Amino acid sequence: MSFSSETKNELARVEPEKKCDQLAEIAGFLRVSGSLRLTGGGNFTIVIATDNPAIARHYKRLIREYFQIDAKLEVGGAEALKKGHTYMLTISPENHSESILRETGILLVREGNNYISDGIYEELIRKKCCKRAYMRGMFMGTGSISDPEKSYHLEFACESRTLANDLKKMINSFEDLSVKVVQRRNRWVVYMKNSQYISDVLALMGAHAQMLAFENVRVQKSVFNQTTRILNCDNANTDRTLDASEKQLRAIRSLKQSGQYDRMSEKLKELADLRISNPEASLTQLGEMTDPPLGKSGVNNRMKRILSLAEKVMSEK
Structure with missing residues (x-):
């Protein structure tokens, strides 16, 4: 299992206790992993997809706890792509899908008309704990981290420039953290390569075991590099x-x-x-x-x- 997958599995075991953190995490994951299907009467059905079963179970449980609804979990094959299975959570209009979209800051109103936002709803991330939860949700949906044995790189792949810039602003609001944004084909990637930043982000999201594993590799590499410099000298x-x-x-x-x-x-x-x-x-x-x-x-x-x-x-x- 990759370092990135192990990190997501650990994050899927984090259980936010405060309601504001539960909502922020759901919103972050829904923002990058959710899609909408129009049904009759202008209603929406929310479909949330992931290839990680632990993440699917986590959000099914979290959505039930916060919204008091039971999202339908389906498993779809992806044999043609040879990528295993896709796990889909479906929230129908009968389960108040529109209210969920509004509360997570995805469906907004402008000049009397509904519209789908493409950024981060500020009201959800006013507190630091909510920012950490939102970041955790986004990472489980679209984040990745390289094996520290090979390189230091953590990133979030976003569908829009607005979302990437909002995420950059949110992460940079934490002291001593800094990320950059680059366009990669039709996506905007928020990334960091500084090992200390990556370690801090892992801790902020709640991946403490992975943070310790990351730090262990970082220290070993630092000692090795220092020893090599001394020997060369x-x-x-x-x-x-x-x-x-x-x-x-x-x-x-x-x-x-x-x-x-x-x-x-x-x-x-x-x-x-x-x-x-x-x-x-x-x-x-x-x-x-x-x-x-x-x-x-x-x-x-x-x-x-x-x-x-x-x-x-x-x-x-």
């Missing part, structure tokens, strides 16, 4: 040390061949001998071997004098 430092050591050894050999080595001070001879005996040692390590011990800057100054003497010898040849 160590390797680079080792390479620089070896390159510098080879240059110093060439200088010392040149001084010995020219006879200049014997004319150097005892301190410079000591350092030159230590370098020959310890070609892989750093300047700090060489300093610890001198008698008395010498700091890195002191070793560096003496080594510069050795290199300078060698350059002078080479220039006189």
Whole structure:
């Protein structure tokens, strides 16, 4: 099962207790997963579809609890598409479908005429708890999240620009959250790639187990990346040390061949001998071997004098 499916299954087990949250979650799911069928007399039948049985059971139960009606649950095959089954909840005019559309902010009135809105009804999301519930409903209907082992990406695919912009505004109203909107074919996608934002959204929606799983992967990847950076840095430092050591050894050999080595001070001879005996040692390590011990800057100054003497010898040849 994908990380996205596991997240939706966990969200389907969240039971909102407050009536305002129940309504907001139903409205969010209905907004992206519902469709309308006209029946006789200008009435509407609501059809809500999902391919997840846990989500279908969840909303059948939630609709019954809030609206006191029993939505009809049907299972339809999708063999031609090879995508398993489609679970459909149907709410007929006899079950007050029009009232439900009005209360969820989908059927509105303008200049005395009914119209179907394509955005988020502000009255439903005035409180933060309602925003979280609405987001949860929309995610179960049209959201997806990538496996954090592969990438960080969470998105909501919306049918209209208005809905995408309203969702962006709602999510961005939470402190330290930010999403973007992009058009993808005939849809507008609200998405985020920041791992901290995704973790926060999972927690806000109530997917706490998935949030912990996400954080576990995030921490492991962070530790791995940090370890890799340290190893790369160590390797680079080792390479620089070896390159510098080879240059110093060439200088010392040149001084010995020219006879200049014997004319150097005892301190410079000591350092030159230590370098020959310890070609892989750093300047700090060489300093610890001198008698008395010498700091890195002191070793560096003496080594510069050795290199300078060698350059002078080479220039006189």
